Amino acid sequence: MSTATRRLPVVGSVDAGRLLATAAVGLTMATYLSVLRYIVTVAGEPSQFALALAGSLLVATALSRLVRPRTAAAVTVALLAAGSYYYFTTLPAAIDPYEALGPIVADAISMLSGLSILRIVNAGVWALAITPAPTMFAWYLALRRHYLAGAAVAGTTLGLLVLTGDAGPATTLIGAVGVAGAAGFGDTTRTTESVAVDDARRDVLVGLGAVVATTSAVDLVPGQLDVGIGGFDADFGSGGTTEANLLGSAEQIEVQGSISLSPAVRFTVESDVGGYWRVGSFDRFTGDGWVRTGETQPYDGETLDAPPGDSRSVQQTVRLKGRMGNMPALWRPYVVEQSDTGADVLPDGSVSPVRSFTDGESYTVESRIPSAGPRRLRRAGTGYSEDVLNRYTALPGNLPDRVAERTARVTANAENPYDTARVIEQWLANNYDYSLDVSKPSGNVADAFLFEMDAGYCTYFATTMAIMLRTQGIPARFTVGYTPGERVGERRWVARGLDAHAWVEVFFPEHGWFRFDPTPSGPRRAAESDRISEARALNESNVDTDETGPEEWSATPTESGETSTSNATADTGAIQTEQTPGVSRRLTEAGQTAGGDGDTSDGVDLPSLPPREQLALGAVVALGAAAGARQTGLTDRAYRAVWLRYQPRSDPVTDTRRAYDRVEYALSRQSRPRRNGETIRAYAAAVGDERVRRVARLYERATYAGGVNETEADEAVALADEIVGRSRP
């Protein structure tokens, strides 16, 4: 480092550096805390979380004045142990701790390999239990000015959440920026001895941060849809198709923006009746998606639970076309009679293949279709079990009250859960348009769909309906699968990718789960058949089997298979078709306006702030840029450029000295920096001209003789201006 740089006043004070470093640690903490808060909001008690957070910060602040890091670490371990114990005691099956240990270890392993915390049944408690320890310790370390260590603690916690997949790319990016910031800003408080070690450590961290930031940025490319990592091949569900979105990931579904339809044939079914080929259901709503909680069990060859009420048995044989990781079947699967891959049983009773099916493989499932009619369902009552209520009426903490209020108004005349469900189904279908081209709303999807959007596709309809029902205390869940598809024979159906669908199942005591489909089926089917025709026109592969074609099977019109089932909702599709004429026109309109702002479609275009996420991301990028600039010395350089050319005046001695500093800096850029043991006089003689030597003399007078007068100071500054001006590039 040249002497010129060393003698420069430090940019910003040390306190600013500390403040920024503390802020950076805080930022890193904020990232994992935001994830935990989200989990608590979805599956727990937000006020308890706020309490735990505030308590941890307070304790950390108190401890930072009182105890040494060793003691604080001990407190952290104690907190962690207490948290684990608390979580342990809330486990429903924790009768024998030793027996519970095995599943807990298994859980821990699967969590580290990507099991979302939301899939734990007690996710809220888990998040509450884990919060205090790292928060306390990280904040303690930050207050003790161990910024790197504090950021490391926070970063490790964030890392755990990254491994479980709960921390998204943006959160991870912010966390990485926080750690980099702590490393970058934290060093201003270091002593010179540790600078070398610090530099090396900082370089590593900065490099790490850059890697994470780059990969995150790649993830953030607009328009890319988050396709879950399911058992799908590229030919099955590449990109943002409804199918990939709904059925791509077995464990969770994120509500997406625009989406397309895949016309490729997926499977053919041989069955006495057609119906919704159901894949699985989701019970936990996160605000912008659905998560399935609970354990998947291997199918042991025995019969599964039958629906509680009356039911009829239907056997289906499904032959797959291409790879597929699901096992669509009518509700409710009772016996898996044959499967080329074996079968697992999902927590809701659905079946699932152990591995993905490949082209040409098949399976046979016997289902028991509940046969209760509307009359019996109206009389079913509300005698729900505690378990069902806990699981299927839970609402995320961030759901605005207006959803419940609107639902109550809409369903004011309904006297029983069945009517309530039916009213909501109709009301949604009648009041919202079907469109595949929507931009994903921010915040709670159900609330946004109800109040801010006027069109959506099945995911939106089903999500909103399930949430509306839950606000009325009616157990409901989000279900995915395939619509019956194209009927090609008396007992044969062909399902395509575009038949992937989402609907709602509502629980009725003594009868079980019944299907409701709030999506306007007319427009949906119109959009689907348009897509098929288009695909045929374009000669896309795999659109048809040798049985399908533009000509429908003649015995019954499309979807007649649906009406032939005894399911309670069988008739709704037909009604809606009649109720929504002119669908394709509206579809086009929706397509044109989609992506724009719903509010600005009529009236004046008001300039609006970018969404919160964008603002936050911008702030993070700005902070990262600031840290980077500091790291690369950009701020120093900018500061010096100004400092070099503009000299504020104070007293003669300071002025003279600063004048020389400027000259020397200019000279150091021009020829060479002053060497360590080189005196000013020698340096000026070696590299400067007469004016430089004169400034150097004046500097000597100011520094060593203890005084120059105003005139001399003026002379020095004028000379410096002249010299610096000359050296300006």
Add this chain to the structure above:
Amino acid sequence: MSDAEEAAIEGVSDASTTAQSVVENIGEVIVGNEQAVEHLVVALLGRGHVLLEDVPGVGKTMLARAVATSFECAFNRVQFTPDLLPADITGVNVFNQKTGEFEFREGPVFANVVLGDEINRAPPKTQAALLEAMEEETVTVDGETRTLPDPFFVVATQNSVERDRTYELPAAELDRFAVKLSLGYPDEQEEQEVLGRVVGDHPIETLEPVATTTDLVAARQATASVTVGEPVQSYVTQLARYTRENAQLGVSPRGSISLLRAAQGRAVLDGRDYVIPDDVQSEAESVLAHRVRVGRDGSQRELVRDALTAVPVE
């Protein structure tokens, strides 16, 4: 600017004139070696004593005599030999039979300029007598302390050959010499000039004084009043600390003081009433080098030069 300050500046410029004329005058006798002469005068201004170490016959004695002559002051020379006794330097009390009392007979140390020739040939006890005089500027004989004349300036010489049968000066005593110089052989041209000058009268015989002892005392006072800013003090301290960290034995605080005084002397010689780091740098080698003890293969002067390049200048 106060009167006192003005007076000080006045004193500095007078002292500067005196010092420069002395340097010039000595140059009449000593051919080449201007730097050594300057160092010597600088040490003289800074109230220091000088140790000359060199091979015989390069003009060590001549230099000392030239200094004495330039100031028109008393000059004594003591040839140190193994059998020299302390009393031979300080003087003795002699019984006067006429008066029946003891009379003090001053030794050669009672002079303004004393040349201690080949100081390392005398035993330590004798050396110590001279060193006490250098440090205290007093002499104690039979319990009675006598003050030496002012100014008092010792030039001691050491032979750098014939190291056997000598008493090496201990570090503690070396430390008392402000500077250690060596003259070295003159180059070809200078030697020719020397020969030219000694034809006829030796120049030392005809050398005229250019200042008085009063001038020297005044110059010394002016030198002591030269401003040493805080950055220079810190620079000197850091140089000393560097030697302590990088040598077996570093520079003592006495060494730092000597360096500061020498720097003041250099500033005066340069006509400045304040010290700049350049003054420190030009005196550092001659003041510090003989005070450090380096390892077997190190050089004292190199260590000081290292310090000068390593320690940053404010």
